[in-house]
Amino acid sequence: MTVQDSSGGIADLSSDLRFEIGTDDPLRLDCGIDLAPVTIAYRTYGRLNADKSNAILICHALTGDHHVANTHPITGKSGWWQPMVGPGRILDTDRYFLICSNVLGGCMGSTGPLSIDPASGRPWCLKFPGITIADMVRAQTRLIDHLGIDQLFCVIGGSMGGMQVLEWAAHHPQRVFSAIPIATAARHSAQNIAFNEVSRQAILADPNFLGGDYPLHGVKPSRGLAVARMAAHITYLSETALHRKFGRNLAGRDHFTYGFDADFQVESYLRHQGSTFVERFDANSYLFITRAMDYFDLAAESDGVLANAFARTPVRFCVVSFTSDWLFPTRESRALVHALNAVAANVSFVEIESDKGHDAFLLDEPDFHATLSGFIDSAAEHRGLGRRFFR
Amino acid sequence: MNDPTPVNAAAIRVDLQLVADMVEPGSRVLDIGCGEGLLLDYLGRFKQVDGRGIELSMAGVRAAVACGLSVIQGDADTDLQTYPPGAFDYVILSHTLQATRDPRTLLCHMLRIGRRAIVSFPNFGYWRVRLALLLTGRMPVTKTLTYQWYDTPNIHLCTIRDFTLLCREEGIAIEKAISLDSRGTARFDGGRRLSNLLGEQAVFLLRRT
Numbered sequence: 001m002t003v004q005d006s007s008g009g010i011a012d013l014s015s016d017l018r019f020e021i022g023t024d025d026p027l028r029l030d031c032g033i034d035l036a037p038v039t040i041a042y043r044t045y046g047r048l049n050a051d052k053s054n055a056i057l058i059c060h061a062l063t064g065d066h067h068v069a070n071t072h073p074i075t076g077k078s079g080w081w082q083p084m085v086g087p088g089r090i091l092d093t094d095r096y097f098l099i100c101s102n103v104l105g106g107c108m109g110s111t112g113p114l115s116i117d118p119a120s121g122r123p124w125c126l127k128f129p130g131i132t133i134a135d136m137v138r139a140q141t142r143l144i145d146h147l148g149i150d151q152l153f154c155v156i157g158g159s160m161g162g163m164q165v166l167e168w169a170a171h172h173p174q175r176v177f178s179a180i181p182i183a184t185a186a187r188h189s190a191q192n193i194a195f196n197e198v199s200r201q202a203i204l205a206d207p208n209f210l211g212g213d214y215p216l217h218g219v220k221p222s223r224g225l226a227v228a229r230m231a232a233h234i235t236y237l238s239e240t241a242l243h244r245k246f247g248r249n250l251a252g253r254d255h256f257t258y259g260f261d262a263d264f265q266v267e268s269y270l271r272h273q274g275s276t277f278v279e280r281f282d283a284n285s286y287l288f289i290t291r292a293m294d295y296f297d298l299a300a301e302s303d304g305v306l307a308n309a310f311a312r313t314p315v316r317f318c319v320v321s322f323t324s325d326w327l328f329p330t331r332e333s334r335a336l337v338h339a340l341n342a343v344a345a346n347v348s349f350v351e352i353e354s355d356k357g358h359d360a361f362l363l364d365e366p367d368f369h370a371t372l373s374g375f376i377d378s379a380a381e382h383r384g385l386g387r388r389f390f391r
Numbered sequence: 392m393n394d395p396t397p398v399n400a401a402a403i404r405v406d407l408q409l410v411a412d413m414v415e416p417g418s419r420v421l422d423i424g425c426g427e428g429l430l431l432d433y434l435g436r437f438k439q440v441d442g443r444g445i446e447l448s449m450a451g452v453r454a455a456v457a458c459g460l461s462v463i464q465g466d467a468d469t470d471l472q473t474y475p476p477g478a479f480d481y482v483i484l485s486h487t488l489q490a491t492r493d494p495r496t497l498l499c500h501m502l503r504i505g506r507r508a509i510v511s512f513p514n515f516g517y518w519r520v521r522l523a524l525l526l527t528g529r530m531p532v533t534k535t536l537t538y539q540w541y542d543t544p545n546i547h548l549c550t551i552r553d554f555t556l557l558c559r560e561e562g563i564a565i566e567k568a569i570s571l572d573s574r575g576t577a578r579f580d581g582g583r584r585l586s587n588l589l590g591e592q593a594v595f596l597l598r599r600t
Contacts, residue, residue: 378458
């Protein structure tokens with residue numbers, strides 16, 4: 001089988017790759033439904049080596065997608081982990097074959113609520129089956145099968161991407177050589193479920209939501225989705241970061257309006273975040289994917305003991321958290337590390353000092369990058385992929 | 392990008408060298424208070440050890456992980472409970488025992504999760520320490536005890552004799568005991584009386600009985 005790839009060019013704008021799961025072998029979801037056909041949109045960077053041992057799966061976060069290191073087709077912005085990917089970079093396209101797929105339930109090419117329900121010939125909308133993090137990973141395992149890869153050298157991701165990393169490590173330990181869960185948790189906390197619920201209620205309350213059938217009527221619940229994004233965006237930052245960036249500065253005026261226009265810069269910033277988000281994201285996808293995060297709890301399926309989910313794991317772990325992340329605080333990572341210690345797993349754990357909140361994992365944090373680089377290089381050496389020559 | 396490898400691994404501190412010499416090649420090792428991972432790096436390179444580390448300081452952990460070592464940020468006093476019994480061949484505690492809140496419990500945990508434990512510590516019974524206290528009437532500050540009383544992390548200092556007695560009380564067998572004089576070269580059998588006077592620091596290899 002030949003494997004298509006985009007030949008490592010980080011500015012490569014060739015079209016997405018697509019992988020189809022046919023009706024002959026549907027995807028069995030946690031909710032009990034057999035879903036088919038399923039399309040998974042993905043991108044690759046770098047080249048798969050002869051023995052297929054250099055593949056790294058990158059798992060994206062809630063509102064991310066597979067445009068990791070190429071110009072985004074809708075926003076025109078550079079990829080969400082662009083600085084990490086490329087020749088000689090941490091995710092070195094000269095050495096590794098990088099894969100990132102849009103999650104099941106997404107809206108950037110993979111099957112989701114906007115896709116056509118074969119039974120009705122219309123978009124699924126809210127009739128799309130409920131999905132879980134495990135379902136997303138199931139779809140990814142099919143893609144990895146299709147690429148002929150038995151074992152991934154590394155699975156890496158932050159936030160919801162980190163949940164997928166943990167799901168891979170817990171349920172497909174033989175297929176993962178190393179795992180890097182970043183700014184994540186083995187279960188979604190009550191507080192995070194609460195934040196998601198606020199976001200979902202904002203969408204559901206939009207008059208254009210139309211019970212989820214808005215795609216059939218050519219409208220979008222843009223107000224609701226924008227508010228959802230605004231609320232969520234606050235949780236991705238920190239008080240310090242917000243204050244440093246905006247303080248109490250007024251937005252293009254020198255006095256209060258005594259009205260409800262965006263007087264403050266922080267308000268206009270959030271409004272901008274909301275309005276650009278609705279251009280690229282589907283509200284129904286937002287509902288289904290946030291739900292998948294809420295359902296995530298690795299310990300629950302192992303008699304409430306997280307360590308059991310990783311018993312006898314051969315995977316090398318590198319757990320990373322950030323000091324100012326209050327969405328996935330360090331204590332969540334520490335609980336994970338304790339569980340991994342309890343099964344004597346090979347684990348590294350670093351809390352990176354940063355005041356940039358949860359989003360720090362997307363930003364240029366030198367300590368974070370040094371940690372990743374050291375761990376990946378060492379794992380590569382153990383995997384027999386050689387030691388990197390430093391430039 | 393610079394090569395983060397921090398060490399000229401052939402040259403480690405003399406007490407670390409003694410510790411390293413006690414470790415069988417190819418074994419599983421947990422180094423508690425591993426700092427930037429000098430010993431783990433050495434053991435990995437020269438003894439093919441499957442090594443893990445725990446370090447309290449984030450700077451130490453970041454440096455160690457950036458060098459490719461399996462190190463977690465954690466506290467020796469609280470984070471050993473989660474490890475399963477017999478997970479390691481050796482659990483190492485170099486120059487950290489005296490800085491822990493509960494050295495006795497820590498020692499027991501080390502021998503629960505490891506088949507053997509290697510402990511090194513500064514000897515408070517060393518003659519210079521005794522003399523300093525006797526002559527100056529002030530808390531001793533020496534080459535191995537470099538802190539002033541008000542900024543020292545060393546809250547549970549002990550002598551070689553104290554440590555030997557604790558091992559006896561806990562039913563811990565001392566397989567090997569080495570003490571180092573001030574030059575770090577001459578060695579005395581740590582089991583003897585004289586070592587408590589002449590040894591500036593000590594390294595013990597311990598086993599459950």
